[in-house]
Amino acid sequence: MMVPCVLLLLGALAAVVAPRLLARADWPEREPVVALWVWQCVVAGVLLSFALSMTLSASAAWQAVRGRVFAPAPNGVVEAYALGVGGPWAAGTALLLACGAVWTAAMLTQEIRRTRARRKRRRTELLVRSPLLPGEQPGPERLVVLEGTRPDAWWLPGAAPRLVITTGALQRLKGRQLDAVLAHEQGHAAARHDWLLHCSAALATGFPQVPVFAAFRDEMHRLVELAADDVASRRFGRLTIALALVELNEDRGVFGPCPTPQAQVPQRVHRLLTATPRLTAGRRLRLTAAAALVPVVPLLVAFIPGLSALG
Incomplete structure (x- = not known):
């Protein structure tokens, strides 16, 4: 029963310590793509630790589960894990972690449903504001220009992705600034940043008291924008995309003294x-x-006892 406890402690330690270490680091802003990878690995490590602990705890608590998990393994491997000495703690731990797994799946399912409903609503609004011409067929990917005085541009992902920009943005953006904004949005689409945002939102909503999930959500919203900025700046220069951001946001009060949702x-x-x-x-x-x-x-923690027994 030692291995499930170690895995549980590893997951809990990573969930508490990793956000603090990453918050103190000075390199994520310089390398947002690497930071995105680090955050994904940390969250994957936490979830994997809990999943393996749940599996081994259930194996220690119930013979039926143990028989299925260790069905192809020799007897020596089962003995190496000392699963028969778990006591009542094994069943309680397994049930608690199983409830967490079910809740995680429920949150992910809910986030998927919300995302689909939100995309459907936005596509309906987009079709009303920019209807197809007679005989026009929607292509797999196209640029949509909307009438609007407010400068704005966004990527609408989905089966038929759309890059949407307003006439206000076309009037405000000068020179290659429009190309930089389009490259920024295409950077989001190419890296599938929407999936990262949805997964992080589901975990943070389901487990608001777990520091790593709340920090994961907040950092994803920040880092995906920095990564997309870098995509645009590599093609059109840092000054160009910086000026484009100013042109798109200066009328929204984001540069004033009062904080706004676009304070970043x-x-x-x-x-x-x-x-x-x-x-x-x-x-x-x-x-x-x-x-x-x-x-x-x-x-490694989960498999080393079994591999040692085989060796």
């Missing part, structure tokens, strides 16, 4: 204008490899 826009503009150098390729590789080890650790 001034920080993004400042980041683009200061042009902090990227990390070296070697350090990026080390961070990527170190993050990949996070979900590997619970796998």
